[in-house]
Every structure is written in C-alpha cells, then in structure tokens.
Amino acid sequence: MSVSELANTNVRALTEGFRTGTLSPVEVLETVLDHAGRFNGALNALFSIRPEESLAAAKASEQRWREGKPMGLLDGVPVTVKDSVAINGWPFHHGVGANRNAPYSQMDSPPAARLKETGAVIFAKTTMPDCGLLAAGVSSLFGIVRNPWNVAFNTGGSSAGAGASLASGMGFLSVGSDIAGSVRCPASHCGLTAIKPTQGRIPHLMPDFMRSAGPLGRSTEDIAYLMTVLSGADERDPWSFPPDTTQYQEELDRDLGGLRIGILTDMGFGPKPEAAVVAAVEDAGRALAVDGAFVEPFVSPLEEDCYEPIDRWLMVRGYAEMLALPPHEPGDFLHYVRDWFQPAKAMSALEMWSLMGRIAKMRVELFAAMEGFDYILAPTLPVVNFPAEEPGMFRDKPLAHTVFTALFNQTGQPASSVCFRFDERKLPIGVQVVGHRFDDLGVLQITKALEDRRGFAMDWPVTPRQ
DSSP, X not given: OOHHHHHTOOHHHHHHHHHHTSSOHHHHHHHXXXXXXXXXXXXOOEESOOHHHHHHHHHHHHHHHHTTOOSSTTTTOEEEEETTSOOTTSOOOTTOGGGTTOOOOOSOOHHHHHHHHTTOEEEEEXXXXXXXXOSSSEXXXXXXXXXXXXXXXXXXXXXXXHXXXXXXXXXXXXXXXXXXXXXXXXXXXXXXXXXXXXXXXXXXXXXXXXOEXXXXXXXXXXXXXXHHHHOSOOTTSTTOOSOOOOOGGGOOOOOOTTOEEEEOOOOSSSOOOOHHXXXXXXXXXXXXXXXXXXXXXXXOOOOSOSHHHHHHHHHHHHHHHHHTSOSOOGGGXXXXXXXXXXXXXXXOHHHHHHHHHHHHHHHHHHXXXXXXXXXXXXXXXXXXXXXXXXXXXXXXXXXXXXXXXXXXXXXXOOEEEEEEEEOTTSOEEEEEEEXXXXXXXXXXXXXXXXXXXXOSXXXXXXXXXX
C-alpha cells in the first residue's frame, strides 16, 4: 500500500485489514518509516525516530493479530507523541535548546501508558516550540517546522510537528497537548481534525487546570478512537475523571434536528477574523441548518479584553520554566518567547491573584451566555496562515491570535477543530466546535457532521508542496 493510499485509510479500515490479514502492521510501519525518511527533513516534524524499536513492536502486533488476540483498538497502528508527552526512555526537551542534553524520561505519562496498553506502535516524537508557548512551529531546538500544504507557511503550534507529520502521511494519529489552542491551531493550519477535551477527560502530567492532552488525526472517527483509548482515570492527575467506558468511535452519528447552534465570529477583542475565515464559519452553520439545526448568531458577552489576563498568566508560566533551565547560551531559548514574558519579572502575587479573578469572571460570563445553546461554531484562528518563520501574527505578543481558542482552555469546555474550507492559496481553514463541559461526545458528533458536509475530499500533501 502506498503512502497516498495509507493517508486516505482510516483507523477502522487499517485495523480491519490487520484482522483479516490483508494488511500487515510491519509493512504499514515500513511504508511510514520510509516516507518519514524521505520527507521529514523538508518538514522538520519528527525527531527521535526509532525504526528498530518500532519495527519490533509492529512484529509483535502482527503476531497478536494472527493469533486473534490484539491488545486493543490501536494494536499495530503507527502513532507519534509530542515532545512534551513523557515516554519512559525517550527524550523530553519541551522544545528548548537548553534541554538538548537533558536526561531521558523515566516514566510514561498517562497518554503514553494508554497507547502502550492498546498496542499502538510509537515510532517517533513530534517537534514543538519552546515551552509550548507559541501557536507556531518555531523552536530554539528544532528550528522551523513547515506546513506540507505549502512549505512557505506555518504549521501552527504548539503541536507543530504533529500537524505537519499527519497532514503529510507520517503516521495515523498523534497525541498533542493544548494550553491555548495547541492541538486546534495546528489542526486548522494543516487541515486536520483535533479535540481539546474537557479538562480532566484525558489525564496528563504535569496536572494542570487549563492544559489538556489531545488527539490529532486526519478524520473525526480516527481521533474518536484515540479519545476512547486515552480517556479515563489516572490517580497521578488529580483533575482526571472516573473511568470512561464511552466508545466514541461507535457513537458519532447524530440527528441534528432541533439543536441550537451559535455562530461566534467576533470575540469583542483581539484580532478580527479574515473574511475567508468568517465565510468558513458561516458556511459551516448553514450546512448544519440544512439538516434541521437552529443556527443563529452568538454574541460575545465579554466587555473587556479577557485574553489579556490569560496572556499575562502564561508569561509567568514561561518565565518560571526558563528560570528552571540549566545554564545555557542565549540562542538556546527562543528570543520571541523570552522577550514576550519579560513583564513577568515585575508581577506580584497580588497581581497574579487579580488575573485569576478576571479569568474566573470571564468563565462565569461565557457559561451564562451559552445557556440555551447546544454548541458554538467559531474560528479556530482569525487568520488563515502566516509565514513559516514567524512566531505568530504578532512578534511582540506571539499568542495573541489564539483569542478564539485560549478562552475555552480556561472554561474547561471541549473544543475541536475541523477543516471546512480552503482559501485561494489552497491553504486549509479550520472551524472550531465548542460544547458544554463533559459533552466531548457531542462535540465530536458535530465535528463529524461538518466533516461529512464540507463537500470535498482531502487531497493530503504526502509530497510537501510549494
């Protein structure tokens, strides 16, 4: 099977092929590894690629399938994980040059443990920007990550390498993490589907009230498989939910009749969405209305710039991480990130308390405004894309263009991104689906409905384009 055929094969068909013997986990992995060897240099998406280790895992998977005893839903499926997701015996750099000689991880984070338990074949880690504090693919350690739809453009971030690798056919699924949009932003720029689950749905380390691990893939059904595998309890993460028995990939069909969908295209602050982005969101709303959903504008209830306290809180986070790094040269920490968080030096505990209060007020206002709505459709990003070398729309405030994603990290609501249109340059445009807390399945159902109604097939750029 060619890379192009694999890129258009979903996880269900792949594992059915393993079951029947028409596909081989070893041959599939060999195709993926060969493809990564040919094109990863152009994209800079993967590191720590492990052919011998992953081929041994694929051979063991093939034997289990022959015996009719697969370990789980993803047995034999080639997957990757983000640099920031710890795997025992693998590097953990967090995108920072100063960490290039850091000791390898000594434990499996919850997502890595769940992947191993289900038999998934982890063959590489994915690149990311410094500390995960850019929604772009620029890093002091890894350099520039490039978008396979057009290598002159950005992948988004911080799960940058996940976006580039999946869009180009390097693997089937990837585990990223999302603190301000870090799985949704690369999904938008790279034409993928991703979900930031309700905080606590997928346990992660270190525990955090606004950062989640999240699946990225080429289809809603594929990331639903990963949701099923990754969801559940892990006592190391005190935010994690009780065991979850939902088989997300089996429950994606839904009658849209009577659902109330809000269209949000102006948060009231931050950069305004480009016309092509607004058109994509409005087109998505019309597509749902055809099948009986009530679609109407959702007016932001926020009267002040609610991204600003989030930005300042993230500054403190980044500054604290830099202080904990080993001695390093200036070039071993990305200057865009370092320059941006300098105001954190002067912040007092009282100011931090005030910031948290403003964020809490925003949460209450958004929850109140969503009463009566089942879901919101919004831009994932206000911009279609920007040059690969840039840290974001604004060099001095590199996360400012995450205004439509970052707020839903703070509310803890599930939010996805799905490609719904392309612009005139043939660059993908993502639409974000936001649901009420705990309604992760519903968000996936609406995401799948949009995927089914977008009216085009994805022509995945398995050979990077210019």
